Amino acid sequence: MALLEIDNLTVQFPTRRKTFTAVKNAHLTVEAGQIHGLVGESGAGKSTIGAAVMGLLDPPGRITGGVIRFRGEEISGLDAAAMADLRGKKISMIFQDPLTSLNPLFTVGQQLVETIKAHLGLSEAEAEARAIDLIERVGIPNPKERVNQYPHQFSGGMRQRVVIALALCSEPDVIIADEPTTALDVSIQAQILDLIKGLARERQVGVILITHDMGVIADTTDVVTVMYMGEVVETGPTAQVLGKPDHPYTKSLIAAVPRPTLKLRRFPLISYGGRVTGFAIEDLARNWPKPEAERGAPLIEVEGITKRFVSKRALLPSRREYFTAVDAARFTINQGEVFGLVGESGSGKSTIARMIAGLYAVDGGTVRYGGRDVTATARGVPDWYRREIQMIFQDPYSSLNPRMRVDEIVAEPARHHGLLKGAALQARVSELLDRVGLGAEAGLKYPHEFSGGQRQRISIARALATQPRFLICDEPTSALDVSIQAQILNILKDLQEHLNLTMLFISHDLPVVRQMCDRVGVMKDGKLVEVAETEALFAAPQHPYTRELLSLMPRLDGLSDEGLAVA
């Protein structure tokens, strides 16, 4: 008998106008000790399945068909009280973001003890002892001290360990992990996945691992189920599904995954379901100004820039403590090249970008652009330079003003710099929206009417409005699905090729960096530890930290090569 069995499950969200079917006739079985991957793009219904099992569907969502069985007994029809007894006791859940999963106002120990007492009926002292034991078991050092600390005193990875400890309070049989490592750095991701693997192997816990990351699926799971638009399209042993995908959607999904091992000219697009919208960057090239410098000449020269932030405030300057976010970084970016910056969160990648863009004042060192000094002071950078550089940010949701219409958003930089007005400005906006594949009529809508990928196209159109020569892309695709990521990265590649743009490309995703960048700088704790040609860096990393980063990269060896066009 299967530990957890989802049979023909349908989940619907009835609204006044129409009923939205989030999950349709889904089948899924989890055995004890097995890690079952659930993969698909956002909106595919993966998380809804998890919530349905937990009885935590957000209203008005409800199960309208099928059964969920736990150890052979039906649990999908249970009332709230019976479900609460199962929840956290037999079936636990781990959420994506360890930053928001823990209540910030209670200590880790208080939250553990509360949960333990709710399920096991232990005394306060026994529960405390168990809490310390759990913290130790998930690999947090000094459990006796850390139990009395608040969530904000833990790093992201340690917090996710606390979340796992909370999920383990009553020794559950099933754990549903909903994107447990998406918010974490690669090295931490590897540790957390090892922890989950250990639970399955040693304690025979059945795990449903929900993720959009093929690397995680390939490295961690035994069985995988692929979902598309609420339906299960394929299920089977992981090696088989990834290596010999059967369904066309699975094939195109796997083809869109950036490979760490080979460099492609363009990313294959997901063709299933007719979702590809074209773009025509080359048409922009006709009236794009020719670059002043020739290809290969230094465009941006960064000489030992440093940024310090106050980490402990004090009345007396001598008592203040500083955190050096960027420590004397030195590199050049040549005309027409894509320069990558990689490193874990907090390593100072974004801080460098912000200093170059003039958003942060530089505390030491200089930045030159085409030979002219553009070092950011407290008053920012010169206006002519602002026009030359533009930024594309990570989060397409918060980087567009929700109260502005899209054409106003795209027109704003050109209008601000007084480059164009009236009909000429309108024409530029329409052309840009058209070329990034949205169509000129998109200008009349507001940002909330677009999906994440479309919003990122709006950001790109906005960045191009002043006809810049230098683009700073700060994690431009890390909030996007893999198919959307492929489209956006292809647009950026086109920009570089046809408009001869120079780019600073910041990412924590090494396979993406390999596809995108000509040269790469590796950052660790504010220091630039290595700068090299991309292929050389991946083939023969010099610095030990680079080697460590590369070793943590998912191999993806077993992935089908169908549909790839190698450069």
Added chain:
Amino acid sequence: MFSYILRRIAQSVLVLFVVGLVAFAMFRFVGDPVETMLGQERTVEDIERLRENLGLNDPFFVQYANFLLRAAQGDLGISYRQGRPVAEIIAERLPATLELAAVSGAFALILGIVLGIFTAIRRNGFAANAIMTLSLIGVSLPTFLIGILLIYLFAVELSWLPSFGRGEVVQLGGWSTGFLTQSGLVALILPAITLGLYQMTLIMRLVRSEMLEVMRQDYIRFARARGLSQRAIHFRHALKNTLVPVITVTGLQLGSIIAFAIITETVFQWPGVGLLFINAIQFVDIPVMAAYLMLISVMFVGINLAVDLLYVAIDPRLRS
């Protein structure tokens, strides 16, 4: 942490200096006190002597410094109308206002939080919707009208409660309290409701919207997924997170309960400092007006300081 408190205190002192300046400026710019104090038969020498005695010939900032120095020692000058020290008059009147403010503040806070939680948890229930609709009336009716309606209903028509005054009071040291007699307690009911109703509805609506916001957070979902009871989720996890913004607004509201007791005190002829202030305005009794202004600002600043410290007590993230 220490520098945080120090900074807050420094800011508070600065605010007090500025309010002191405004209060002091009233003496200088709202008529000439010498004119008021001396009768018709005065000589130029009389005027000059009084000016010298009162220190009115000193430079403006020396006078201001003296004013502050005396105020800090509890010497707020002498009332023009009653001829008694202002500090003494206020000390007589203050207990009435503070007791009224305390009762209506407690009423607003307790009922506001309880109803706020109730309307948030039973979001679509009939009772919650009815309370929300009624609360709109509470917010939109002006205080004096509520007072008059309550007097009409409970004092005139039903004769259950007194319509004015404090009832019998008991002297405890220098403090006259209405808490110890039955008539004193009964007399508190109507004014306290009148004064606290607006704050109560405001706190209730705030608690409700904050609570709904908090209930959408991931840590609440995670608490559910861990199988914690509804009670633990609502009253432990959600409520404590709701309190941080609620404290800010409540602090300011408590300040305004004291400051704006004027209207309620007028309607109910409550012998507090608000009524004193209204009378002082009528008779251009500048020392009393200035002292009232200073008193209110001290209270506001004190409450704000307490709010800032409460934040730190509730939210561990501010402690590091």
